[in-house]
Amino acid sequence: MGYSYNHVTLVGRLTRDPEGVQLSGGLSKAVFTLAVQRGFKKDGMPREVDFIPVSIWGKMGQVALQVLKKGVPVLVWGRIHIKNFQVDNKRVWAADIVAENFQILQARAVEPESVVDQDA
Numbered sequence: 001m002g003y004s005y006n007h008v009t010l011v012g013r014l015t016r017d018p019e020g021v022q023l024s025g026g027l028s029k030a031v032f033t034l035a036v037q038r039g040f041k042k043d044g045m046p047r048e049v050d051f052i053p054v055s056i057w058g059k060m061g062q063v064a065l066q067v068l069k070k071g072v073p074v075l076v077w078g079r080i081h082i083k084n085f086q087v088d089n090k091r092v093w094a095a096d097i098v099a100e101n102f103q104i105l106q107a108r109a110v111e112p113e114s115v116v117d118q119d120a
Contacts, residue, residue, distance in 0.1 A: 006079040008097055011105065012036035015051060016070045020061070030061035032068065034076060034097075053096040054078075060101060073105040 012034040021029050031053065038048045054076055056064045068074065078099035084091055 007077070008080050009075070009077045010034055010036050010052065010054075010097065011073070011075050012052070013073050014068055014070050018056075018064050018068050020065050027057070028061055029055050029057045030064040030068075031055050032064075034074070054099050055081075055096060056099040056102065060099070064102065067104065068102070075103045075105055077101055 015033040015035050018030040018032040021031055023029070034052045034054050036050050036052055038050065041047045055061075056078075076097065076099045078097050078101070080095055081098045082093065082095050084093045086092070
């Protein structure tokens, strides 16, 4: 009996605003890069950062396009997607995250027009 489980949870900041991608058949996705600090630091060196590509499909991708912005801290969970292809007769492997969901980790600033006057 074999066991397998593909799940990843990341916390990081967006390196730029997400981009929307329209595919054939009406499919759409949001793509962005998440900067994630490593959990360790070498002596005298700044903490290393990994830049991880993330895709979010469908309605969650549409939500991501509306609410995620560059620099926003976000929790992302989903699965690792490994792909390979040929470049100049060499096999190249690449990994990205296919996110199932996300959560923004910072409260949004309140817009002045959205403040309700309690005395009215």
